[in-house]
Amino acid sequence: MKEQKWDAKAYARYSKGQEKWAKELLDKVLFQGDEAILDIGCGDGKVTALLATQTNGIVTGIDKSAEMIALASKSYPDVIFLQMDATKLTYEKQFDLIFSNAVLHWVHDHKAVLKGIKKALKTNGKILLQFGGYGNASVILNVAEKMIKDSEYRRFFYDFTFPYYFPGKEEYQKLLEQTGLDRFQASLIKKDMVHENITAFKGWIKTTWFPYTNQLPKDMREKFIDALTQRYLENVPLDKRGRVHVEMVRLEVR
Numbered sequence: 001m002k003e004q005k006w007d008a009k010a011y012a013r014y015s016k017g018q019e020k021w022a023k024e025l026l027d028k029v030l031f032q033g034d035e036a037i038l039d040i041g042c043g044d045g046k047v048t049a050l051l052a053t054q055t056n057g058i059v060t061g062i063d064k065s066a067e068m069i070a071l072a073s074k075s076y077p078d079v080i081f082l083q084m085d086a087t088k089l090t091y092e093k094q095f096d097l098i099f100s101n102a103v104l105h106w107v108h109d110h111k112a113v114l115k116g117i118k119k120a121l122k123t124n125g126k127i128l129l130q131f132g133g134y135g136n137a138s139v140i141l142n143v144a145e146k147m148i149k150d151s152e153y154r155r156f157f158y159d160f161t162f163p164y165y166f167p168g169k170e171e172y173q174k175l176l177e178q179t180g181l182d183r184f185q186a187s188l189i190k191k192d193m194v195h196e197n198i199t200a201f202k203g204w205i206k207t208t209w210f211p212y213t214n215q216l217p218k219d220m221r222e223k224f225i226d227a228l229t230q231r232y233l234e235n236v237p238l239d240k241r242g243r244v245h246v247e248m249v250r251l252e253v254r
């Protein structure tokens, strides 16, 4: 498996889908106006900055990527951003709300994440997590899985392992119970991700499907994305307005 590195600037540009979902998630919170909030996997920081508009309490964004933290700190100097791994949270009874959007399917050790969350949460604190769940993005994943077996590409994927964790509802509820967070509920939610045009769709592939493209030499990546796009659109055609739809499944914990 090749190194996993986020391109923070490209993410900031091609993350309209994630931003829309983050806003929908924020709409589910009844803010008191003084909560201390932790945003796990804050990325470029725009969602953390939105959280900060809802409270006078301290808002902290953490992310594993140094590049994301550098961009977030520069873009939103009034918010606290720290480089930290979600599996190694260092907080104790500090937050009223722990939030995370579109992050935790990148993490495999959820016991460690949930233990850290439990420790970081104040008594009666809330959590709101949403990430890829069982069945997420299945059409595009099938297309990609077939492509990496093609004779043109397969020699680059001999050491490739599936990079995501998409748990089911029961499996996750069990994890919540095992970590003493059973007062929170896991559920699976189907969502349509809409990309305004093919360029936006390709931008999304480029920035968030890099575990696949990074396996390839740099000069082959564009061609791979073009072929993936073409094959995907053969399965799921553009809508009348030229937009690309991707059926996603999210696991939500609240």
Ligand SMILES: C[S@@+](CC[C@H](N)C(=O)[O-])C[C@H]1O[C@@H](n2cnc3c(N)ncnc32)[C@H](O)[C@@H]1O
Residues within 6 Å of the ligand: 006, 015, 018, 019, 022, 040, 041, 042, 043, 044, 047, 062, 063, 064, 065, 068, 084, 085, 086, 087, 100, 101, 102, 103, 106, 107, 208
């Ligand atoms: C798709 S972005 C989501 C960013 C932001 N939450 C949003 O809604 O726009 C995923 C982020 O998760 C971060 N991430 C991945 N694994 C992580 C881990 N183990 N600990 C902390 N952050 C992680 C990545 O660095 C990246 O910034």
